[in-house]
Amino acid sequence: MMRYIPVLPVNELKNKEHKVVLLNGKKIILFKTDGKITAISNTCPHKAGPLGDGKIESRPDGMYIVCPWHGWKYNLVTGKVPPGYEGQQAVFDTKIEDGMILVSENPIINPEKIEPKENPLQDLIDLQYQTSNSSLNILGISTTNMNKNLPRVSTSELVLDDALKYAKEKYGASTVLIKLRDLEFRHCEGYYSRNEQACTWPCSISEMDPNDGMNEIYRKMVLWADMVIIGSPIRWGNPSALYFKMIERLNCVQNQITLQDRILIKNKVVCFIITGGQDNIQNVAGQMSTFFTQLGFSLPPFAFMGWSRGWIAEDMENNATLFSKSRYVKRSVKDLVDNSLKTLRQIKGDICIDINSPQPKLSESLNI
Ligand code: FES
Missing domain, CATH: 2.102.10.10 (Rieske [2Fe-2S] iron-sulphur domain)
Incomplete structure (x- = not known):
């Protein structure tokens, strides 16, 4: 009874x-x-x-x-x-x-977990990595925004394109370019701020909407890529707003370290292309470097190439022409790819390396 x-x-x-x-x-x-x-x-x-x-x-x-x-x-x-x-x-x-x-005392109806029969995110849940000791998958992400119906020249995108072509021709790399402006994805909705356990992998938003454009980034960045090249313009001294929109949604990758002691990004290299009519390259590079190492990426020596014409260069219409004439740009993009791939080779030479994360763990959140 x-x-x-x-x-x-x-x-x-x-x-x-x-x-x-x-x-x-x-x-x-x-x-x-x-x-x-x-x-x-x-x-x-x-x-x-x-x-x-x-x-x-x-x-x-x-x-x-x-x-x-x-x-x-x-x-x-x-x-x-x-x-x-x-x-x-x-x-x-x-x-x-x-x-x-x-x-x-006991339920008269038991709970049933919400599990879609065929979960479109199963590859992300299972972390079905597509990298190996010999893979050379390079993901370029352009964070530039523009009107698709009124396209314009993006200097960071030009050089990102050059970097991928160079890696393909010289090293036989597989390359993919994602332009963030082509993806429709929601802003981070701050579930983490309600409770750290509410920020899940894959992102809670991805679960609600398997068509959310960030799923493409999660798949390519976490599962497929050996190396990621981020291209960004300089916007008021910072990376672009689209860049921030993306990295806020990468909180779920970093959060796995805090909550599960699980590093999703291993044996991967990231580097940056930062261009703008005016300056603040070091600030942008610093922000990007800090964020991506917090995810588990390795930085190569000289992890970014930057190009700008300084504070008083208001003649933006001349940017693209001057940019395409720059010998520094042509040389440094190759150096960036060469250095990054050398770093990747070193990491892959020791691919079983056990990476420890010094990140705060949830159990340490009481400042003990
Ligand atoms: S909806 Fe309740 S925990 Fe996700």
Whole structure:
């Protein structure tokens, strides 16, 4: 026979209210809707978010609680996710006796984890790397923005293109160029700031939207590339806004180190191409270098090539012409590729190297 446990005086739960209470030391949520009391588990079956902190939403098919971490919804009575989706929260039986709400000791409906049958992100979840001791896969990422219908010359993109061609011709590398402006992807929505466990690999946004353009970056950067070349213009002394939009979404890569002690980026080299009409190359290079080493990338000696014409060069229309005449640009892009590939070769020579991360771990977050 099912055992029932008293959890709350009945007069402490008002109509349209919900409360988190303890049942044998585990959190459950009590709801009172139209005078009826229901109970479901507080731990979201998705990534264990605290459902009880969520808001109640009225839908045509019933009342739902919305998980505050990634927005999954569960019916207050049946525990089911909305029609058309799969997933189920644990549901407990309730009754009232002697002014107390009693809840069944065990669920009358068990939870079902939300797992798509064929997960389009399975290769990312399983970390199906496409690199080997001998692979030479080079990913170029242009972070320049422009109107696709009114294209213009991008100096950083010109030289990025040259770098990839040179690597292909001289070293037989496989190359891919991704222009961030061609990808549609959402900004980081800051799940990490709510709770570090809410920032997942692959990104929570990727799970919500497998067509999100950042999935292409995750696949190519984490699984496919041996070497990444980032091209950026200088915008008010900083990398481009698209660059920042991308790296905020790479938080899920770095976060794996903090949360899981798992380094996703190993044996990879990154280098940078930074160009602009005006200056601040060192600042841009410094920012990029810091970020990418935090992910686990190695930097080659002389990790960037930079080109600018200085503070008073307001005649932007002359940039592309002067840029294409520059002997320094032609030479240094080759040096950049040569040095980066030499570094990659050194790393691959010792590909079993066990990389330790000195990054803070979640267990150290109390400043102990
Ligand atoms: S943890 Fe609840 S929706 Fe992700």
